[in-house]
Amino acid sequence: MPSSRERILRDIRQHLPVDAALPSHAGKWTRYEDPTQQFLNVLSSVGGVGKVVAGHLPLREEIYCLVDQLEARQICSVLPEVIPGNVDMAAIDDPHDLAAVDLAILPGELAVAENAAVWVTGAHVPQRVAYFLSQHVVLIVPADRIVNNMHEAYDWLHREAGAGGPFASPRWGTFMSGPSKTADIEQALVIGAHGARSLHVYLTT
Amino acid sequence: MDHAIAAADFVADDAHAHWHDQALWFIRAKRDKCVHGLPEWEELRDRAAAIKQHTISHLADYLEQFERNATRLGAVVHWARDAAEHNAIVHGLLRERGVRRIVKSKSMLTEECGLNPYLESHGVEVVDTDLGEWIVQLRHEHPSHIVLPAIHIKKEEVGELFHRELGTDKGATDPTYLTEAARQRLREKFLAAEAGITGVNFAVAETGGFVVCTNEGNSDLGTSLPKIHIASMGIEKLVPRLSDLGVFLRLLARSATGQPITAYSTHYHGPRPGCELHIVLVDNGRTNLLASEEFRNSLRCIRCGACLNTCPVYRRSGGHSYGVTIAGPIGSIINPARDAEKHHSLPFACSLCGSCTDVCPVKIDLHSQLLAWRKHIVARKLMKSSKRRLMWFAGAVLKRPRAYAAAGRVARTALRIAPRWLVYNRFNPWGRQRELPTPPKQSFRDWYSRNETRNE
Numbered sequence: 001m002p003s004s005r006e007r008i009l010r011d012i013r014q015h016l017p018v019d020a021a022l023p024s025h026a027g028k029w030t031r032y033e034d035p036t037q038q039f040l041n042v043l044s045s046v047g048g049v050g051k052v053v054a055g056h057l058p059l060r061e062e063i064y065c066l067v068d069q070l071e072a073r074q075i076c077s078v079l080p081e082v083i084p085g086n087v088d089m090a091a092i093d094d095p096h097d098l099a100a101v102d103l104a105i106l107p108g109e110l111a112v113a114e115n116a117a118v119w120v121t122g123a124h125v126p127q128r129v130a131y132f133l134s135q136h137v138v139l140i141v142p143a144d145r146i147v148n149n150m151h152e153a154y155d156w157l158h159r160e161a162g163a164g165g166p167f168a169s170p171r172w173g174t175f176m177s178g179p180s181k182t183a184d185i186e187q188a189l190v191i192g193a194h195g196a197r198s199l200h201v202y203l204t205t
Numbered sequence: 206m207d208h209a210i211a212a213a214d215f216v217a218d219d220a221h222a223h224w225h226d227q228a229l230w231f232i233r234a235k236r237d238k239c240v241h242g243l244p245e246w247e248e249l250r251d252r253a254a255a256i257k258q259h260t261i262s263h264l265a266d267y268l269e270q271f272e273r274n275a276t277r278l279g280a281v282v283h284w285a286r287d288a289a290e291h292n293a294i295v296h297g298l299l300r301e302r303g304v305r306r307i308v309k310s311k312s313m314l315t316e317e318c319g320l321n322p323y324l325e326s327h328g329v330e331v332v333d334t335d336l337g338e339w340i341v342q343l344r345h346e347h348p349s350h351i352v353l354p355a356i357h358i359k360k361e362e363v364g365e366l367f368h369r370e371l372g373t374d375k376g377a378t379d380p381t382y383l384t385e386a387a388r389q390r391l392r393e394k395f396l397a398a399e400a401g402i403t404g405v406n407f408a409v410a411e412t413g414g415f416v417v418c419t420n421e422g423n424s425d426l427g428t429s430l431p432k433i434h435i436a437s438m439g440i441e442k443l444v445p446r447l448s449d450l451g452v453f454l455r456l457l458a459r460s461a462t463g464q465p466i467t468a469y470s471t472h473y474h475g476p477r478p479g480c481e482l483h484i485v486l487v488d489n490g491r492t493n494l495l496a497s498e499e500f501r502n503s504l505r506c507i508r509c510g511a512c513l514n515t516c517p518v519y520r521r522s523g524g525h526s527y528g529v530t531i532a533g534p535i536g537s538i539i540n541p542a543r544d545a546e547k548h549h550s551l552p553f554a555c556s557l558c559g560s561c562t563d564v565c566p567v568k569i570d571l572h573s574q575l576l577a578w579r580k581h582i583v584a585r586k587l588m589k590s591s592k593r594r595l596m597w598f599a600g601a602v603l604k605r606p607r608a609y610a611a612a613g614r615v616a617r618t619a620l621r622i623a624p625r626w627l628v629y630n631r632f633n634p635w636g637r638q639r640e641l642p643t644p645p646k647q648s649f650r651d652w653y654s655r656n657e658t659r660n661e
Contacts, residue, residue, distance in 0.1 A: 003284070009265045012265040012440075014496070015492065016261075016264065016495075017495075018262065019259075019262050022259040022445060023251075023252050025449075042465060096396055114455075115455075115465035127429075128429050132469075133395075150450070150452075153451065154448040165447065166412075167412040167413070167414050167472070167474040170278045170475025172472060172474060172477075174470060174471040175469075176469060177466045177467070177469075178468050180420070181421070181468055182336045182420060183462075184340065184353065185336070185358075185380040185383055187231060190384040192384075192385075192388065193420070193422065193423070194391060194392070194395070194421045194422045195422025195423075195425065195426065
């Protein structure tokens, strides 16, 4: 008896419609005069906080301020040059051990102006759950890594990856836009559903 | 199953029905605001429709390419022809690994397959982690909307439910307070889960990966903690290229809730180190849709829910009155394709206003398809006999100009002199909530024939 795989593929092949052309991605997509400002505006509209920060010292000040303000005790940082943190992710095998993290300071690779999304991956973060389980999240993105829209974002991913494409090997990546949120109770917006209660994005020059 | 009958309870609570209508219209308005801020919106819709159309015309090749690439990345791909096979595959995976506790993020496909009751009957604890879906799970209900599962429930009802289930303060209705209580309880569930099940928003043939979009971050928690991730996807979820996501992620959240993008759009490619990733490709009637030239466009659907939010019938009758997993205009097309006899009334739960077609991000000609379904249902004699007779009678009158004119004369006079009980009774369901207009003394035809001669 043919397998389900064979039967599904056969059923599909028996009924394929006539060939339709695949369009290109080229287009006059919206670009912004000041992508950074657009990013910051949208980020604030989706409940996040963003800021352009020049240099490590002011960035460190910003983050220490935030630590105080959030009364964060367990801090997980993969950017020790900015702030050391006291939870060492490299020493952790089980993602469940990050359950008590109050604040995670993590890298973002790319910012998208149109929707305030930041592309985050596991390149420097051994436990991806840190982005989602931590009570509060700070993302640090180089200020020049900003694109106008999602088309440019995927172009950037391709350019950055080279020949094999961005997913030649097992890898995950998330576009994060603002903190976790829900409106499932009577359409009332509540920030901090399951993931981060707050999201701060620092664009560093 | 008859939509109009099933909707009667919902409609009977007039205040609630209006509240529901307004809640959905609010989302439609948010969508409009977001969409009008993007000059290339129509161009994006054209591209999305074309990409989907192309994918469907090469679906078998793309599925094979997806399988090859996903396997290369270390995922295991399974194929299921129907709901029963899907459920058996998922349960088999859990049983072999001794998994008893799973967290699930929103997946209309697993709803469609009835996965929850199946797993529960086999002793597996299933927790739906999307807040809205968890609320309906605790109420032993089904989602009434594909994106907003608990849109039909008032915060007072959620407060009552959480008081009972979670011990929140009696009478508490503040959404922030209630959401926090859910966060605490579900965090325990995430940390205790042995496997995570998700749906799939888009799968990419050229990379063998897939994308899951949420606002709450529930699918990310559910797939970053346990060692096993099972993703269930309909075979129509494919796009050919990674960059196609640029088009679809721009359309999805704007259409669904009027957001520029969901808070989390996670791209999964292969399992985490030392973990497992299983992808179940499900047909469950999709190849039947593909076989139908008239209705195959509905396979483009990206499940954004925009057609539900804008539909005047959906807004005023509620999702449960459709008696199916996917309600609203799109559901009224794909469900009759599965079982026309059972769902014969759905294509008639429609005013043919065409608003669904206007908002659809992948340009499905929804209202035309709904009209086409009506023809099929009439041709297959699936319509109620009372309605069929009435339609036959109407047809007989409407195609004979003299009979039509005579019937008009009779009606104009009769409606004016007939006592109320003769007009408003059980044979006139139209008049149950409405008043008939006062009939004019003269028809337009009479007026025209008089005035035409006078003007000459």
